[in-house]
Amino acid sequence: MSVITPLQALPIEELRQRSSTKWRRYPAEVLPLFVAETDFPMADSITRVLARAVQLGDTGYTPPDPGIRDAYAGFARRRFGWTVDPSRIRTTCDVMMGVVELLRKVTQPGDRVIVTPPVYPPFYECIPEAGAVVERVPLIENESGWHLDLPGIEAALAGGARAVLLCNPHNPTGTVHSRETLAALADLAAGFGATVISDEIHAPLVHPGILFTPFLDASPAAARIGYTVASASKAYNLAGLKCALMITASDDTARVVRSLPDEVEWRTGLFGALAAVAAFAEESDPWLDALRATLDDNRRLLAELLAEHIPGARYRVPDAGFLAWVDLSTLGWGDNPAVKILRDAKVALHLGPLFGEEGKGHVRINFGCSPAVLREAVERIGALVRT
Template sequence: MDVTADPLSLLRTRTSMKWRSYPDDVLPLFVAELDFPLAEPIGEALIAAVRRSDTGYVAPVNELGEAFAAFARRRWGWRVDPGQVASTTDVSVAIVESIRRAITPGDQVVINTPVYPPFFDLVPEAGGRVVEVPLIHGQTGWAIDLDGLEAAFRAGARAFLLCNPHNPLGHPQSVEDLTAVAELAARYDVSVISDEVHAPLTHSDGTFTPFLSVSPAAAEHGICVTAASKAWNIAGLKCALMVTGSERMRALVAGMPQEVNWRTGQFGLIASIAAYRDGEPWLDGVVAALEANRVLLAELVDAQLPGAGYDQPRASYLAWLDLRSLGWGDDPSVIALERARVALHPGPMFGAPGRGFARLNFGCSPEVLAEAISRLAHALAHPRETAVVRAKSAS
């Protein structure tokens, strides 16, 4: 089915973070919220819940595990035991509670920079200490630095917070890298918490491989944390999953305080079940729109921002822009906002490798995307101007 983004006039009536953080003259392309209308099956499920006043606590036994297991098998050929699916508030809470159970306070936890900024806060919240092993970029694209990872494990790291597909790069980790990670985790008895929230948004030319599916070692040492929040734009409804593939990791999740599960939002649960059961046609339409946008973005950057770098992602709706050649400093998002009135996510927040970079959300209309790059190009060509405010077709 065709899915198109809402017009700016309607989007600006939304009250979420994306549309209330900046004045109306700013194009907000920073936070990971989509501009598409809510999938109809989700809207219908929520309206039905309101009409029956179904606004209480989540039931301890529900249909989320079965819905996700069926989706995972259809989408990725991954066989999930519904009995090994637990829920909580959101992916960040799932990460914190999983790490907290997997380590002793003060233990080292590895992350791969540049990476989703909250990772730097979630690890210490769980009692761990961050160890950075940056991803490597070669002729074949991005990859995990397996030698660096092993060195960190050998030095005593007790957990690895994996991002698959990787945010902000839109890179689905290769089956070879994931298999090697599982082997290292087994060798050094390290727990792997794999954030797979962007997996449903893998593009037609990308391949997502669930970490737990690559080998018995992965299932023995891993926990998948995921949600319908990013793919179906329902983050505010609060529901995330913790999926395991072994009795060892099932016991780890089951040992979490009961309140971890009770924090699941009732509307989030209802919406997630609807998404996994009936939301695939909408999802396919969104992915097709995102693939068209990522190509358009490459054309716009090449034509209007000479010297800027951009590798088209194979998953999600986030572009990692290399703006070092523009001379806009370590954090080019500052100039983008001040001179172009375009809000981007600051690259340095993703770790030291993010200096000179910015993350752009292209989960919007082609018109908004074109206007954003036009504004950035104008700011580059007219460096003495403090702001560029235009409406044009994006309005």
Template sequence: MTPTPTAPSLDELRRRTSEKWRTYPDDVLPLFVAEMDFTIADVVADAITARVRASDIGYAGSPGRVGEVFSGFAQRRWGWQPDPAGVRLTTDVSVVIVEALRVLICPGDAVIINPPVYPPFFDMVPEAGGRVVEVPLISDDAGYRLDVDGIGQAFADGAKALLLCSPHNPVGKVHNAEELSWIAELAAAHGAFVISDEIHAPLVHRPSEFVPFLSVSDAAREVGVAAHSASKGFNIAGAKCALTVSASERIGSLLDRQPEEVGFRTSILGRAATEAAFEHGEPWLDAAVGLITDNLNLLETQLAQKIPTVTMRRPAASYLAWLDFRATGLGDNPGLPILDRGRVALHYGPAFGTQGTGFARLNTACSPEVLTEAVDRIARVVAGD
């Protein structure tokens, strides 16, 4: 029998101590931070509990079996079998990105990002010593896509790295093999690197298929670092374990320059949770993706029926809905009046770059009842009630 994740009642959820449930008062529906309401997989909970009961909560030290089980997971899900020896651990994907950039670029080097994009990207680049160069996503009637020509021009102008979001947060775009191959060739031609944040990869919806950057070509393997984690797919962000994945001797030797502490900071509980998730958690994951796609269906219907002026291009990955409020008259940051008058907390669109003006991001990884109530509240705000 497939274990099914569930969304506990609001009373139960409000007893949680994570940011999602402690930032706002109890009358607010918190649909902002990228954390699922769903209960975690039993195999993951059991793995953490077993380490605690064994008093095995010291320093992680080594990567354990994470490289091996991640390689198996990647082969089953995406047809890609990375060498476990190319997997290093650290605390989270943000650390993967910053610490990889530190050894790949020089102070002051330009690093490309593609807004609207995960807001910390704007801060991670300067934290690592680089400076941000924006090459926004193209948005047209066909949807969102990478501006490959613009990325190529930025490389030609001297950018030394691209910080890629794949699948893309907040729009849920799953980049295809052709786009990724072109980017790899461009980076190689200009002596640049690509760091691909693939944290949402386990949550791609059928019939879309995730393409790992390091799988597309020899050029990609020579210029690329991939950032992975079980944190988003299995709802264990606080467990603090992420993977820095390389697939060439060249990149591996550069990553060897990182301080030993980068890996040493990994949580031993996170390592145990990650091993269990990648090795035994796929039935739970498939069920979670099913709940998410059902909720996206519900959201589409609810918006069409109750707030037709709010539109959404359906994401192909994850549980984040990028909502366009520009026709509602709620202003540049619609999340503000929605929080103030509707008591629904969304992630403010402008945080994702100027391309987020008039937008907000909504988390659909909740119960259908909470999602429906959120739409009802937002509808009242849009109507001016």
């Protein structure tokens, strides 16, 4: 078995030359560990394809099939053991736009859509944008981790909820739901004639020893009533290039996606499509494996740093991704401790309450950075504990 060399983050002096939100929202003395951008060099295969496009002036409209359907099907087969029919994939601008368009098709104005907080803040915005109403069924935490509250979801469906907006892997907890859990969710939804839309944007970043199950592959019922929305943007740091995939696994759901207006697909960015094709190609797998090795190291390093410098912090090492959900409520820094941390430690973290009521006293930390930056950030916060 070959040894995987972890990916090295770029020097912070170079990162500060970037013009993205992570590096422009706050002044230079602030360490930015908030928004879900990572600090690593782009995969060579993606750099080459984008550089060639710029050289050619290839900046026009996205073609009907830029190759992303076949590229993603190959990626899903290699990485997840999942067989995807390329003809059942359409693209759009980004994952949340795909979610909104699907919700408009599968719900009526005023219908309730279940979310499982603490959860990605745009979930609370995209559901009303589609004309529906948010229904909260919080995750349950116990000694073994975070879990869907299946009885709570059943009660909400029995009460008339028409869809579940699932986050798998879950943001911010990093939870990867088991095949059994997903199959049970699918059975519940099917039994009440409801739909599940699964945001699987963090799926490429599942950590070693964790088995990821795509929702549509969880069971025949999941394939029949589910939709998956995915993108290369989180794993390969391509959020600014605008390309997401809407994936189905049955004739009925495929017809729904095909019925979306052509403009939904026209919103796909050409650079996003070109970059995604390169990202999902087998050539990029070694880069992805190197990134996963780095994130695996960092998620464990963060546990050590918190224990050393902020012993009151409560953190469960995530199953996937580069985001850490940390409970700081014992420190007495109020419902939104990220405010004090930004002001006094000059470290920007994501605001816990934005993820729902369950986020009070919490912060989300982006550990997709160098160990040195992660260490300095935690040390700065730890200094507040000692004062």
